[in-house]
Amino acid sequence: MTLPTTRVSFPGGAVTGESTVLAVHPLGDGRWGVVTADTPFHPLDHTWPDQPADTGTLTVAEGGVELAVVDCLTGAVDPSNGELLVGADIPVRRGDEAWSWLVLHVLAEQAAGSADSAQSLVGRQVTLSVDAERRAALSAAHTGCHLLALALNAALAARWRKDPGRADAFGNPDFDSLAMASSVMDTEASTDVYRLGKSLRKKGFTAEAADDLPALAEALPAITTDVNERLAAWVAADAPVRIEVPGPELTARRRWHCELPAGPADIACGGTHLHRLGQLAALETELTLSADGTELTAVTRPKRS
Ligand SMILES: [Zn+2]
Structure with a gap:
């Protein structure tokens, strides 16, 4: 064939x-x-x-x-x-x-x-x-997933004791891609699971308490607030979103672009997205840490306007 x-x-x-x-x-x-x-x-x-x-x-x-x-x-x-x-x-x-x-x-x-x-x-x-309704819901969850990545990277930047050698569009250590274990969207939310194991620690991330740093478990409510404030500000700014399409083929290497107030951000992506963040009324994440502290889960829910 x-x-x-x-x-x-x-x-x-x-x-x-x-x-x-x-x-x-x-x-x-x-x-x-x-x-x-x-x-x-x-x-x-x-x-x-x-x-x-x-x-x-x-x-x-x-x-x-x-x-x-x-x-x-x-x-x-x-x-x-x-x-x-x-x-x-x-x-x-x-x-x-x-x-x-x-x-x-x-x-x-x-x-x-x-x-x-x-x-x-x-x-x-x-x-x-x-099915346009299902697509719109999946697109909202996918856009939320990429924004969560950037907001989480920013909120966790202080927990890196050395430069892991991979930064996101805003220069923050790219916790999202370095710790990512799985990322799955549905019509309600994006669920991103991060592994906080030995290899992440070797790259310089710390979940432990240090001089000016509470343990990650203790800091989680403040980190969640920080992430959600960033997400809310980006939604309020109605930032435009587009996908850079180098060719029409299924396999073309496409990139997600968002013109955030702090500057343009882009992430490699094969999915579908909103056109503007103003298509959302709200975007909020919930962070939970596993009992043994080795897994951080973010469930990010968009509310469409
Ligand atoms: Zn994507």
Whole structure:
């Protein structure tokens, strides 16, 4: 199978589009993955699965049959044998240039009918429509996730006894990327888990009390207040957000940009985002430390206006 890498319009915020079905791939359990040349659907990334997939519908132009898209996955075609692999089965990192990278629109069991009727979609013109409400909620959570990273880096800057050699856009030690264990969004919040282990301590971070520094557990309420004040100020400033898109392909190396009052910030990102922080009424995080002190969790909830 030779297929071109899917061209995507979700980074610009699109939720609808038209395209041609290039292939229909069996996923087992009666489900099918529909590949189109272009799509507004954001698939779950197999390398860094932080933002859940879009859902929506796929409508066949002729006849107007509407099929539910219940999930959206990343597929990749192995250049050595033409085999299409899906999600966790893909053995290479996103963007490996020898492979083709595909958005698979997953049709529910029965939606596509028999194998023959599923395959009959190939070559047809379709209209792709993303569930815009779900997308908006996921975008708000994703934008909140990146802002939390910057606010947390600032609030924890005093806890570094030496320069870890990685700074964020504002010059603060990049606690977010150095300690990140997992980051997952849903339609309500972004949940970011940070590991405060030996390797972070070696890089210079301290959770212990020092001369002018309370222990992290003790300082947590003040750190939470500090982070939330920063988030509130950024939301109040209605800072514009955009995604820098070097090319239309799914695998293009995109970057999230936000014009914050202190200056521009940018973070590598494959997801979807708000256009302005004024689309939020509020953004608040809750920080908790595990009982053994080795894990810090931030649950960041956007309230959309
Ligand atoms: Zn991101």
